Amino acid sequence: MSPRLQLRQLEALATVAEHGSMTRAAHELGVSQPAVSRLISDLSAEVGFQLFDRREGRLVPTQEARFLLPDIRRMMEMMAQLADASQNIKTQKAGHLRIACLPGFATSHLPEVVANFLAERPGVTVTIEPDRPERILEWIIGEQYDCGITDGFEGHPAVESETVLVRSVCVFPDGHPFAAKAIITPADLAEERLIHTRRDSAFFRALSDAFFAEGIKMNPVVEVRQFTAACELVIRGVGLSVISEIDAVGYAKRGLSFRPFSPALPHKLSLVRPIHKHPSMITLEFMYLFRESLRVFEQD
Known part of the structure; x- marks a missing residue:
């Protein structure tokens, strides 16, 4: 098949074959009957053979055209699918x-x-x-x-x-005395075992500076990379921790409570x-x- 064939020509061929009439095909395609005739005529010239015979007032595809139609219909279905996919992408679906x-x-x-x-x-x-x-x-x-x-x-x-900048909070097991407090400070954590992030992190350095500024010595027990790991350990009674409020909220119904920590140590x-x-x-x-x-x- 010639690479010069146009999609509109192939669409006209399939539509005329389906309806058996140039007039009905034109209505289906939303163009004039002469436009459909021209598309079929140009396509016939491109492929080098007749596309339709007229039988009892109806246009019937020739044997050669019937050979082409299955591939043409598959191509048209693919084009319709591509159009739908493009629209879905455009509408972010x-x-x-x-x-x-x-x-x-x-x-x-x-x-x-x-x-x-x-x-x-x-x-x-x-x-x-x-x-x-x-x-x-x-x-x-x-x-x-x-x-x-x-x-x-x-x-x-x-x-x-x-x-x-995400707020940081102190997390502790449900039923801990800290539940009666409005804010937790380094002084409150002086006697508590502390679960903290890795020592080379900016968040740990900020937390360490907050303890140092108040003259409080940290009592570390476990170093973790993830706040979620800290939450799991807190729930199991290993110690307390200062973490991002986002992670604390995720564990709020799993045996963990939290309160704001002061001074503010936002997690970046x-x-x-x-x-x-x-x-x-x-x-x-x-x-x-x-x-x-x-x-x-x-x-x-």
Whole structure:
């Protein structure tokens, strides 16, 4: 078949074959009858054989045309599917979103945001890949993921980012005496076993400085990388911890209580994406919704 064949010509062939009439085909296609005749005539000239015979006032495809019709109809169905897919993408109802995130987010907060996002977009699929901040940065720089949720991000020329300051709270098991307090301070934690983030993290350094400023010695018992791990240990009575309020809320109905911690030690959470990769509408919409979901936890 000649590469010069036009989709409209093939559409006219299939429509005339279905209705057996130029007039009815023209009505179906929304064009004039002479326009359909011209399309069929041009197509016949391109392929080099007659496309229709007239029998008892009806146009009937020739043997050669009948040979072409199954492929033409399949092609038209594919074009219709492509049009539907394009419309779904345009209206942000289809596509694939790749999210890199901190391990804790894969099991707290993020699942609810993703569930709400997908509820209105049945054609969208998502990949969630949790890992440490260093790895997330590598993925975003390499444009392997559409967006990322990380901490400790200090900027990179290949990454666009927005940092959100999330409130920190002191978490303790249900029934602990701290439930009677409005605010927890380093002095309150002087005799408590402390579960803390890794010592090389900015958050641990800020917490350590807060204790030092009040002349209080920390009593560390377990060092963890993730706030969710701290929550699991607190629930089991291993000790107390100061963590992001986002993670604390996720455990509020699982045996854990929390109160604001003073002085304010906001956890710096960064939303990142590749700066040189044009973001899809789905990516931008998800990042907006995720950012909005953080506002209730944002440090004033």
